[in-house]
Amino acid sequence: MKLTLAFLLLSAAPALAFPVTVQSCDRQVTFDAAPAKAISNDVNLTEMMLVLGLRDRMIGYTGISGWKTLDPEMRKGVAELPELAAKYPTKEVLAGAEPDFFFAGWNYGMKVGGEVTPETLAPLGIQTYELTESCIHIGPKEKSSMQDMYNDILNLGTIFGVDAKAEELVEGYKTRLAEITAGVDRSAPLRVFVYDSGEAAPFTAGRYAMPTALIEAAGGVNIMDDLEKSWAEIAWEPVVERNPEVIVIVNYGDVTAEQKIAFMKDNPAFASIDAVKNDRFVVLDYIEATPGPRNIAAVEKLVAGFKVD
Incomplete structure (x- = not known):
């Protein structure tokens, strides 16, 4: 009987939790019920x-096939969900789908x-939650940290009434991160450059991007x-001057990671960079480099x- 009662109370908890309010960049957003579309x-x-x-x-997703490809895990996850726009959705596309929530x-x-902004979507009955990493575009933000990703998972958990699941995930991420980094020597941090794209001028991650x-x-x-x-475009000169010991390649789009590495290794302008001389590149897929x-x-x-062998 006790187990049954506990189960019923747990099952009822999400329904009893509303309304809920979360911080989304510079806005507080209140949800009277969990989004259903x-x-x-x-x-x-x-x-x-x-x-x-x-x-x-979910009733669909946007902004993937125009730039990226889905790996088998993601293809399975979104099976039968329509992609409503290959790149950024228009207001018309979103209005036509009649969602009640947009996570962007x-x-x-x-x-x-x-x-397409929270303000333009609100009259359509669409509430928006904004990715924490992206808040720097509309106001002050703390330097990027792992908490950015944890914050979004926890806020989504609150919005959809699955707080327990969100908290379980975040605790698991923190535990695994501690295990992975337990032996890391932080006495002399390696100099690292993030190369996303661009040949004439590189697109890279700054202070407020997740790779930092x-x-x-x-x-x-x-x-x-x-x-x-x-994320921003810069000149190559500061990259050469700051002489990274490792270069992180963000892998997505038409130019492969191998092509980006070859571009840097074959260009005499980069011959003096330690990472290039020592062939020290780490490839992260786009989905790994973003929150x-x-x-x-x-x-x-x-x-x-x-690690140095």
Whole structure:
């Protein structure tokens, strides 16, 4: 009888928890009930929804096939869910799908001053939760940390009434991260550069982008952590001057990781860079380098890549 009662109380808890309020960048957003017709943008945000068991609360996703490919795990996760837009969705596309929730971010499906924002979607009955990493685009934010990803998982748990699942996931991530980084020597952090894309000028991760947190967790330092941006295009000169010992390649899109590595190794301008001389490259898939459940695996890759044989 006690077990039955406990089960009933646990089952009823989500329904009794509403309304709930979460912080979304500079806004407090209140939900009177858990969303039932959600749309997520981008592969990493979509995976956050999936690991929380929210597949049945989704009516589609956006912003994946235009730039990235789905691995077998993700293809299975979104099976039968329609991709409503290959890149950023328009307001018309979202209105036509009639969702009640949009999980996106600034430069993750929304643009400052664009047609799709929390303010433009609200009159359509669509509530929006913004990716924590992206908040720097609309106001002050703390330096990137692993807490950014934990925060989003926990807030989604609150929004959808699956707090216990969210807390279990985050505790598991923290435990695994502690195991992975237990032997990391932080006395002399390796200098690391993140190469996302671009040949004439590189697109890289700054102070507020997730790779900065991943690199620091693995015992390195992002050579561009004084760049007061999340992701941005810079010049090659500071990369050469700051002489990274390891280069992290973000793998996605039409230019493969192998091609990016070859570009750096074959270019005389980069011949003096320690990472190039010593062939020290670590490849992270886009879904690992952006906020999401695979950040823990990304740190594990970096820890292994930072070790000198």
